[in-house]
Amino acid sequence: MNVKRYFAPSAREALRALKAELGADAIVLSNRAVEGGVEILALPADDVGALPGSPRAAAPAPQAAPRVAARPAVVEDDDFQVSLSGRAPAPQAAPRKPTKVIRPFNPPRMETPDYVMRTRAASLSEEYAIDDWDAGDVPARPVAPEPALQQPAPQVKPAAPVREVEDERIRSLQEANVQLMKEMAGIRGMIERQLAGFAWGETRRRAPARADIVGELLEAGFSGVLARRLAEAVDEEASPEDARAAVKSALARGLRAVASDADIIDRGGVYALVGPTGVGKTTTTAKLAARCVVRHGAERLALITTDGYRIGAQEQLRIYGRILGVPVFSVRDAADLRQTLAELRNKHMVLIDTMGMSQRDKMVAEQAAMLTGAGDVRRLLLLNSTCRGDTLADVVRAYKGPDLAGCVLTKVDEAASLAPALDVAVRNELDVFYVANGQRVPEDLHLPNRAYLLHRALREQAAESPWKLQGDEAALMLAAGGA
Numbered sequence: 001m002n003v004k005r006y007f008a009p010s011a012r013e014a015l016r017a018l019k020a021e022l023g024a025d026a027i028v029l030s031n032r033a034v035e036g037g038v039e040i041l042a043l044p045a046d047d048v049g050a051l052p053g054s055p056r057a058a059a060p061a062p063q064a065a066p067r068v069a070a071r072p073a074v075v076e077d078d079d080f081q082v083s084l085s086g087r088a089p090a091p092q093a094a095p096r097k098p099t100k101v102i103r104p105f106n107p108p109r110m111e112t113p114d115y116v117m118r119t120r121a122a123s124l125s126e127e128y129a130i131d132d133w134d135a136g137d138v139p140a141r142p143v144a145p146e147p148a149l150q151q152p153a154p155q156v157k158p159a160a161p162v163r164e165v166e167d168e169r170i171r172s173l174q175e176a177n178v179q180l181m182k183e184m185a186g187i188r189g190m191i192e193r194q195l196a197g198f199a200w201g202e203t204r205r206r207a208p209a210r211a212d213i214v215g216e217l218l219e220a221g222f223s224g225v226l227a228r229r230l231a232e233a234v235d236e237e238a239s240p241e242d243a244r245a246a247v248k249s250a251l252a253r254g255l256r257a258v259a260s261d262a263d264i265i266d267r268g269g270v271y272a273l274v275g276p277t278g279v280g281k282t283t284t285t286a287k288l289a290a291r292c293v294v295r296h297g298a299e300r301l302a303l304i305t306t307d308g309y310r311i312g313a314q315e316q317l318r319i320y321g322r323i324l325g326v327p328v329f330s331v332r333d334a335a336d337l338r339q340t341l342a343e344l345r346n347k348h349m350v351l352i353d354t355m356g357m358s359q360r361d362k363m364v365a366e367q368a369a370m371l372t373g374a375g376d377v378r379r380l381l382l383l384n385s386t387c388r389g390d391t392l393a394d395v396v397r398a399y400k401g402p403d404l405a406g407c408v409l410t411k412v413d414e415a416a417s418l419a420p421a422l423d424v425a426v427r428n429e430l431d432v433f434y435v436a437n438g439q440r441v442p443e444d445l446h447l448p449n450r451a452y453l454l455h456r457a458l459r460e461q462a463a464e465s466p467w468k469l470q471g472d473e474a475a476l477m478l479a480a481g482g483a
Contacts, residue, residue: 002043002044002047003029003041003042003043004018004021004022004041004042004043004044005039005040005041006018006039006040006041006042007034007037007038007039007040008037008038009036009037009038010037010038011031011038011040014031014037014038014039014040015040018040018042022042022043022044022045023044023045025045026042026043026044026045027042027043027044027045028040028041028042029041029042029043209234209238209239209240209242209243210231210234210236210238210243212240212243213230213231213234213240213243213244213247214227214228214231216244216458216460216461217230217231217247217419217458219460219461220417220419220457220458220459220460220461221388221389221417221419221420221423221457222389222419222420222423222457223389223423223427225427226423226426226427229250230247230250230251231247233246233247233249233250234246234247244458247458248454248458251422251426251454251457251458252450252454254426255422255425255426255432255450255453255454256406256425256426256429256430256431256432257431257432257448257449257450257453258406258431258432258433258434258447258448259447260447261291261295261447263405263431263433264288264433265288265291265292265295265296265349266295268296268300268348268349269349269350269376269378270341270349270350270352270375270376270377270378271288271349271350271351271352271377271378271379271380271405272351272352272354272371272377272378272379272380273285273288273351273352273353273354273379273380273382273408274354274367274368274371274379274380274381274382274399275356275381275382275383275384275395275399276356276357276358276359276384276395277356277357277358278356278384279356279382279383279384279410279411280382280384280410280411280436281353281354281356281382282307282316282317282320282353283436283439283441284382284408284410284434284436284445285303285317285320285351285353286317286320286324286441286442287434287436287441287442287444287445288351288434288445289301289303289320289321289324289326289351290324290441290442291442291445292348292349292351293324293325293326294442296348296349298324298325298326300347300348300349301324301326301347301348301349301350301351302326302327302328302329302344302347302349302350302351303317303320303321303326303327303328303329303350303351303352303353304328304329304330304331304337304340304341304344304350304351304352304353305317305328305329305330305331305352305353306330306331306332306337306352306353306354306355306367306370307353307354307355307356314328314330317353320441329344333370334369334370334373334374337352337370337371337374338373338374338375341374341375341377352371352377354367354371355367359394359395359397359398359399360394360398364398364399368399368401368403371403372401372403377403378403378404378405379399379401379403379404379405380405380406380407380408380433381395381396381399381404381406381407381408381430382407382408382410383395383396383407383408383409383410383421383424383425384410384411385409385410385411385412385414385415385418385420385421386411386414386415386416387420387421388420389419389420389423389424392420392421392423392424393424393427396424396428396430400428404430405431405433406430406431406432406433407425407430407431407432407433408432408433408434408435408436409421409425409432409434409435409436409448410436411436411437412435412436412437412456413437413438415456417456417457417459418453418456418457419457419458422453422454422457432448432453433448434446434447434448435447435448435449435453
């Protein structure tokens with residue numbers, strides 16, 4: 001018995017090779033889907049007598065038996081379906097005219113993901129038809145295969161699409177990474193708090209006055225960065241009084257407070273007052289204008305407003321201008337501002353009242369670009385002394401630039417402590433030109449008094465105050481700040 005094996009990527013190609021070698025009367029013994037394609041076992045028509053149980057194998061027939069038409073067995077593949085078998089019943093009716101059989105698409109039996117990837121695109125884009133078989137090879141009605149000649153292929157559940165599997169795997173890895181980062185951040189914070197506690201305990205043992213002064217600076221509102229820097233000026237053997245004096249001296253050296261009007265009023269120039277909404281830009285502009293009028297006269301000063309959004313903003317500045325006898329100009333854009341400044345180039349001082357906006361507003365950068373493009377314009381940043389230190393640091397970060405001349409501390413009379421404002425000014429090396437402590441024009445604008453500012457910033461909290469740090473709370477605050 002000469003059994004032939006045919007292997008091809010599809011059943012169509014395997015059957016075409018079988019037909020070319022063994023002829024159309026060949027007997028298909030089995031077919032199955034394997035990795036990489038389809039495998040078909042076939043037997044030539046002349047060797048059918050060698051099959052076990054065949055009458056021709058049991059005893060030779062006295063005469064040649066007429067060849068019977070083969071009864072096909074169903075062979076299913078992703079390309080087409082055809083029936084082949086070794087036996088067939090006698091024809092009961094005259095054969096009908098052969099017609100081309102077109103089968104609807106059936107999902108293939110997939111055994112490996114590689115096979116799915118090779119055949120998925122083709123199976124989704126076309127339908128397969130049988131168009132290259134002879135009429136005698138295609139029966140009028142398919143007959144169920146015999147169990148002895150065809151082994152049923154195992155039913156394999158179709159695998160999920162490879163892309164969906166990969167996307168799910170990537171999502172799982174991302175979620176695992178996020179969870180891992182959270183756990184690592186928690187472990188890091190715990191270790192930092194433990195180390196800060198150990199360092200704080202060691203500091204309290206070696207230099208108790210230094211540890212106490214760090215706690216007092218944190219209570220007052222200074223940042224951990226500046227508190228540690230100031231505490232370095234304290235000796236390990238210093239007393240609490242000496243520690244406070246050393247910190248006060250170090251803070252006074254870092255504070256750049258202007259002692260006279262020489263840098264603004266006497267020198268003159270173009271200054272734009274900038275800052276967040278409600279910080280007091282219009283009132284401070286009027287106060288500076290009054291100082292300039294007293295010293296140089298109203299004819300040497302001009303006021304410009306760019307605030308066209310806030311209701312009554314321009315009218316408020318015009319009222320101040322009429323009181324002082326100073327002209328007030330309104331501009332809309334950078335070109336208008338350049339033209340107005342060109343017309344006022346003979347003035348000793350020009351003060352620009354700008355529109356207030358949040359430090360996180362993208363228009364802050366547009367405003368800075370407009371002022372920079374208008375010529376030699378220097379900006380004065382107004383800082384609200386009642387704000388937290390991190391808020392003030394955010395404001396300075398948004399408005400900082402090479403044309404920033406310095407700052408003006410406003411609402412000093414409303415602040416419980418000036419530590420946050422001085423902390424931001426010292427760390428960013430800003431010149432403090434003026435201090436505003438009220439709404440009166442021009443009385444409530446003063447030159448910065450260094451002793452007064454240091455006293456307000458270093459004032460110790462009362463023992464019953466809820467802001468008084470107890471125990472190792474200073475160590476926890478340092479750890480939270482990245483110590």
